[in-house]
Amino acid sequence: MEKRSDLKQERVGLSKQEEFIRLMDTKQEKAESSSSPSAGVSGKHKTLDSILNFDLVQDKTGAEISQIWTQFFSSKDTISASIPTETFELMQTRAKSSPTFLFALPRSDGYEFFVGQWSDLQLHFTSLINLKTVGDHAPCQLMLSHYPELKHKGVVLMTAERDHSALGVHEAQCLANQVQLFYGSRDGAYRLVEAFNYHPEEFKHMDVIAELEQSRVVVAT
Template sequence: MVKDKTGEEIQQIWKQYFATKDTVYAVIPAETFDLIWSRAQKCPSFLCALPRREGYEFFVGQWSGPELHFTALINIQTRGEAASSQLILYHFPELKEEKGIVLMTAEMDSTFLKVPEAQCIANQVQLFYATDRQETYGLVETFNLRPNEFKYMSVIAELEQSGLAAELRPSQQPDTA
């Protein structure tokens, strides 16, 4: 169906389709996805911080093929392997070579996350995995390769410096208690 379309036309179709949906979606340039993917192979999990009224809530992201599953750290701590994902980012690399894009959409537990919160988590994938700053990606490496040296506060500091945390002002956040 999209074989005769350009990457830009497919991007427009993808955006138009999801514009009316209550979900997270993206069109990722091939070069950006290649960087994320190569780093995900070396470091398949990471911790994201979601601003809440009272501080931050941490989510662990774990790559499983082109899917990226996020689970609240508290759920992992209390439920272990039985903890379910609150957010799954699905990446579709089928158009990467020919059209230069990777399509992404999400499935989320709307009882646990709202779309702006899921978007904040999704944005952190690019922040930490597609960055040019070695210090930022270094947090991912430390989390995976030297977990005893990992500092949770460094994720929050990086998130605040990026401006992503400011997108979820406390006055806009729903109560989750």
């Protein structure tokens, strides 16, 4: 999060990139003004071309696109990421095989559990308490949207929509970090995802907490 604060202060460095970010702002403002306001997460997947002008990134490297994307969203009340193509493809393969997992969000008095459910390029989060209370009618409180259109550049872009009354930016970032930990790492954390999906009798929620605490995932404060 310290890096996030630094990005807000940092200039992109190239005038063409700064102009590109202004154009991104304009496209997003038009998209937002054309949609009706609603409470919580809409669940609608915006297309990448509603945010980016592809013509302006054809001559840019993946690193340059990542910098522009991060710089643009650092001033927004949301989270974003630029995921290496290889990592995202591993995440997608695993998501198709094991589409659901139980994530642990640190709170001041312990942990709150959220169920993450993949649906193609989206990952929807709902608190476990909501699922227990209202079942299938439980609202989505965080949705991560992934855009693979530029994966040939070596990057897959991600941004999010959250229910502001349920999750802060730090908390959304913590859950997003865990997605790469459990679905994208090669250090064995994925075994818990497999157990949750295929061997529920062997799954222990405390193992998720232990993995989270042993990792370098930034926790919410």
